[in-house]
Amino acid sequence: MTAQAVVRTDRRRRLLHRAPWWIAALFLVGIAVLWIFPFLWMLSASLKDNMEMFTGGLKLWPSTFVWDNYSRAWNDAHFGRYLINTVVTTLVTVVIVTIRCATAGYVLARYRFRGSKLFLGVLIATLFVPTGYTIIPVVKISMQLHLIDSLGGMILALSGGAYVSAILLYYGYFRQIPRELEEAAVVDGAGFVRTFFSVMLPLAMPVTATVAVLTFITTWNAFFLPLVFTFSRPDLRTVSVGMQAFVGETATDWSGMAAAGVISIVPVVVLFIFLQRYFVEGISGAVKS
């Protein structure tokens, strides 16, 4: 046998060996398509006209592409406005939450001070406080502070949620950084603040990315708080609340609603596709710690 033939049979054997895996993969791809079917349906529905929505059933490919659905969702159903509200709320909340969790995680991990143990204990005790429990006092105090019915008040309330896991992620990360690094910075004449911002925070970039991505998605998808905060100010709705309101107001415009859904969901899905790694890391952190 020539060397070439050996290579060829070898390759064939390897292909044969891998065949069951490919069959399994194809089977799983089939399931995965079913899995994301609701999104595919929504996408196709957003391009059908309202008549075809009723008669088309499960068929995905629209017979004519009706782009007008998007302009209806954007203008008539105010999703342009809702999208801006959501983007502003989400970005500001991400900045606030990331900074406050980074600084808190840092001092809790690196310094022992009176109350540090208690502080951590209280944080862990509130790990799972549900919004349904805190919502009434949150609304009441927001009214007293004249923060209800405003985007700013909603942002503050969203940033004030527990976010314990974010603090714990920073805590765990800053804990395992060796002392020498900090001491070297101090020898170089860096003060408390400089040490944090020019040495420690840059080191924690992976955690920052994870916390930012997780907070982004949590805030973008938040529903309970934005719902309650915008009862009397429809112009401040976020996309999730807007979608719920859409059903009540124009119950017949299904394809417009599907278009609104696509507008609302695409930003998070795109973000997820590009920053998937950080997202997965953040979630698996809960199990590892």
Place this chain on the structure above:
Amino acid sequence: MTSRSVRFRTTWIWIFLVPTVVLYGVYTIYPIIASYWYSLVEWNGFDSGQKFVGLSNYRAVFADPLFWNSFKVTLFFMLLVVPARVLLTLLLAMVLNSPKLPLIGLLRSAFFIPVVTTTAIIGVVMRFILDPASGPISTALMKLGFGGVDFLGDQHLALPTAAVLYVWKFFGVTMIYWLAALQTIPYELYEAARIDGAGTGQLFRHITLPMLKPFLIIITVLTVEETFHNFDLMYTLTGGGPYFHTEIIEIYIYRWAFAASIPQLGHASAAAVIFGLLVAVVGALQLWGVYAGRRLRGDQR
């Protein structure tokens, strides 16, 4: 260090904590405590005054059959959802963990996508997909010769349907938990066992299962806790209906506090406090579970 620099440092420590102390204090800690006070007053609307009434709100809540209904729905929903989420995800995670599987990244992403999408929007869209008159599922069923099924309008079907959708929506989270757990098992262990002649079943029984046991506790309790946060899906999907058959406690609270023509915030707060205690009890179980898990893992080393 001199006492001045220590004091200087302490000042900075607290400045670093201020944003968290203020925001988390006002919007998480204060509400937890204030709920107890609010549960003891009669208070009909955020603008009106509060009158101390002792425990009568609690008596009213305990006497309300609809509260016990929502309590039952919440627990029953948990029982429906948790085993499916924990066990089915383990199966998928084991498949998606095998290094020989092609397209693994793509598959993982596909199964994860529902997690990142907005729950409230999923609820609304699913209502259309499941619409008995003209939704695509019904149309397809009718074409196949079946009658249309009112998944969300039927009182026996609504909760199981919501449970299936919930499992679908959050499947990816538990799958990632399991993948993280599986990745703690060194691959060499499997290879060594296979050289020794172990079959797939034996590998699973003697390596995978024992190595995963400590994680099972943690993952189960994390999943249980997550099922308490289900307002978004239930509210947009069924709003608690048909006739309170899917009214979880969070919707019960919402109904008394925000959806009633005369809000009864004291009554809602009492229900919220009981709900908070329920979550706390399960949370305490969790801490105990994590502790037990740690000890189990420690024993094996």
